Amino acid sequence: MTTPITTDLQVLNQTVNTDIEAVAPVRNFNASEAYDVANSTITAVVVAPEEKVYRLVLAADVEAGTSAFVRVVSASDDKFDITAKFKKIPKADAEILKPVLAKAGIPLDPALPEIKQLQKLVSFYKVADIKIPAGQQVLRIHASQKLHPVNGDPKAYTYVLYAPQLSFNPAGNVRLGATVVFPLDFEQKASIAPPVVEALPNQPTPNQLAANEVQIGLQKGYGWAFQSDPKITITYKYN
Numbered sequence: 001m002t003t004p005i006t007t008d009l010q011v012l013n014q015t016v017n018t019d020i021e022a023v024a025p026v027r028n029f030n031a032s033e034a035y036d037v038a039n040s041t042i043t044a045v046v047v048a049p050e051e052k053v054y055r056l057v058l059a060a061d062v063e064a065g066t067s068a069f070v071r072v073v074s075a076s077d078d079k080f081d082i083t084a085k086f087k088k089i090p091k092a093d094a095e096i097l098k099p100v101l102a103k104a105g106i107p108l109d110p111a112l113p114e115i116k117q118l119q120k121l122v123s124f125y126k127v128a129d130i131k132i133p134a135g136q137q138v139l140r141i142h143a144s145q146k147l148h149p150v151n152g153d154p155k156a157y158t159y160v161l162y163a164p165q166l167s168f169n170p171a172g173n174v175r176l177g178a179t180v181v182f183p184l185d186f187e188q189k190a191s192i193a194p195p196v197v198e199a200l201p202n203q204p205t206p207n208q209l210a211a212n213e214v215q216i217g218l219q220k221g222y223g224w225a226f227q228s229d230p231k232i233t234i235t236y237k238y239n
Helices: 091-104 114-124
Strands: 010-021 036-048 052-059 066-072 083-085 125-132 135-147 156-162 169-184 190-192 196-199 208-216 219-226 230-238
Touching (some): 010 156, 052 135, 066 125, 083 125, 091 114, 091 125, 114 125, 156 169, 219 230
Antiparallel strands (some): 010 036, 036 135, 066 135, 169 219, 196 230
């Protein structure tokens, strides 16, 4: 992984739409087998200065089990179905994260070995290499993440949504829309704590433009609009 992660791809706007899959009840809340799944579709409008292969980075709980791929949906017909899979960063290549962390404002502890800190942090990122045509393009990422029980309780789960880190060079008026939707009649089966919105590590407080708790048919949902990158945490517990 000698190719550096792209940090200058301009993002005009982006959306993250997530649906929670209730797998744990199907597995009868077995302590060793229960988990839920968060499926996300991320769409971003970007401006590529030239056609070339860009290395995108996605914040994800890799250790929990996350799979994701990206495609350029605005590409020509012959390239529309071309996808690139997000892959783990080998610990031997952990230094590739340094420019990303610097732009994100995430400092390393000068009192601890740098390489060990980087090797720990790579477990929270994946990268994908994809050719993007020059000009304004639309990228779509599909990500699927396992949610494992909290503190060993097969009925308790937490989902943490990070803003997609495709770039740290947003346009001045960039906006992020985010939604999280639960399964049918979920509130009859579980209790959902109020979502917690906070800043990414060492970043300003997110500029939240709107927030709504909604009912979509018989599904519980939450929606937000931001002008900066947030971290959203949702916890819930089955009855």
